[in-house]
Amino acid sequence: MDFSLTEQEKMLQQEAKEFARNVVMPLAAEIDRTNEFPFGLAQEMAHRGYRGLPFPCAYGGAGAGYLAYALALEQICYASMSVGAIMAVNTVPEEALFRFGTETQKQKLLTPLVQGEKLGCIAFTEAETGSDPSAITTTATPEGNFFVLNGEKHFVALAPGANLALVFARDSEKGLDAFIVDTSSPGYQVKELYDTVGLRGAGTSVVSLENVRVPRANLLGEKGRGFEVLLEAISLGRLGVAVESVGVGQAALDLSIEYARQRKAMGKPIADLSTIKWLLAEMATRVEAGRWLTYRTAFQRDRGASIRHDSSVAKLFTSQMVVEVTRMAMQVHGSYGTVKNMTVERLYRDAKVAEIYVGIAEIQRVLIANNLLK
Numbered sequence: 001m002d003f004s005l006t007e008q009e010k011m012l013q014q015e016a017k018e019f020a021r022n023v024v025m026p027l028a029a030e031i032d033r034t035n036e037f038p039f040g041l042a043q044e045m046a047h048r049g050y051r052g053l054p055f056p057c058a059y060g061g062a063g064a065g066y067l068a069y070a071l072a073l074e075q076i077c078y079a080s081m082s083v084g085a086i087m088a089v090n091t092v093p094e095e096a097l098f099r100f101g102t103e104t105q106k107q108k109l110l111t112p113l114v115q116g117e118k119l120g121c122i123a124f125t126e127a128e129t130g131s132d133p134s135a136i137t138t139t140a141t142p143e144g145n146f147f148v149l150n151g152e153k154h155f156v157a158l159a160p161g162a163n164l165a166l167v168f169a170r171d172s173e174k175g176l177d178a179f180i181v182d183t184s185s186p187g188y189q190v191k192e193l194y195d196t197v198g199l200r201g202a203g204t205s206v207v208s209l210e211n212v213r214v215p216r217a218n219l220l221g222e223k224g225r226g227f228e229v230l231l232e233a234i235s236l237g238r239l240g241v242a243v244e245s246v247g248v249g250q251a252a253l254d255l256s257i258e259y260a261r262q263r264k265a266m267g268k269p270i271a272d273l274s275t276i277k278w279l280l281a282e283m284a285t286r287v288e289a290g291r292w293l294t295y296r297t298a299f300q301r302d303r304g305a306s307i308r309h310d311s312s313v314a315k316l317f318t319s320q321m322v323v324e325v326t327r328m329a330m331q332v333h334g335s336y337g338t339v340k341n342m343t344v345e346r347l348y349r350d351a352k353v354a355e356i357y358v359g360i361a362e363i364q365r366v367l368i369a370n371n372l373l374k
């Protein structure tokens, strides 16, 4: 086993670190405060090639692989989980197209996403469910060379900036279908923006589909086999959340170390207290364990293996880790940790979303256990 990174991976990690610290970090608090989608940063990430890192050069990507993607994403999430989510969520429709698209679909729909000319989102969740594919009510009715989509999707991240949406709907035969929908199609409308506790600024919105005509050519995978597309694409989404959790966890740890060194109690830095040392050691250990579980999952993907199981394991562990680590960071910061303009307060709120979105922790446990028992 070789745990070392290649020179190319180290270079990419360093470049992403500089971008995150110099460009993203100064804007992170404002994005969180306003809950406004950062169109400029989304564009900047496209210019830097961050929106197509793992995918082959033949489709306009960097061909850097999934581990390289994870390394760069971690650095961006260290500065802002919301900005990192732009990169992570966009890879879900990319992965769906890469794994299930025909060559024509890849050239026409994947390439503009990977090159950063277009931004993609995923619209699965509805008012009545975010966990149960059999409860999806959005319909896709065949009409000549088109499908006509009707329904309402909830919690669609990146919705204000997305040009293409991976939409899940069902036909009269009740099978789940996956479509790539052009968001400029008549009847596709981004409605209200959710005022969420964390991941603010990721543009999480309600989207309505009213008689949206989608060409048959935009059906992804076999008709009625949309669940397969979902399982495969969402694996990369889970890897993305695991990376987000590691980035946020590391940021919470670093802030806590800095604070513990300068905050005094009884004339001495609180870093001298064994209770604080205990917290820092716990945080560091958990972040590091999460990091290697996450890197291993990305590495498995690079080797061509399925990560359906591993991504659930990594997502479950790291999202719980980051909730716990940011709670500990708050504890180290005392009352100041609860104040709105302290970064640790934002990290604490973002961490909670990691435990919920792209499949809530309980669902990950069900998936993991079912796989173990099958």
Ligand SMILES: Cc1cc2nc3c(=O)[nH]c(=O)nc-3n(C[C@H](O)[C@H](O)[C@H](O)COP(=O)(O)OP(=O)(O)OC[C@H]3O[C@@H](n4cnc5c(N)ncnc54)[C@H](O)[C@@H]3O)c2cc1C
Binding pocket: 089, 121, 122, 123, 124, 125, 128, 129, 130, 131, 132, 154, 155, 156, 157, 158, 196, 198, 199, 204, 353, 356, 357, 358, 359, 360, 361, 362, 363, 366
């Ligand atoms: C900021 C944010 C961004 C998001 N982005 C997107 C996006 O881009 N696209 C998208 O489609 N969705 C998105 N979501 C939605 C999110 O993925 C779902 O809300 C999430 O998967 C949980 O689904 P739910 O809210 O329907 O919970 P429910 O399924 O209603 O679950 C409620 C509770 O019941 C439990 N539960 C449900 N089913 C089971 C079961 N079978 N076994 C055990 N316990 C169960 C759950 O664990 C939970 O505790 C986003 C959500 C947020 C908050």
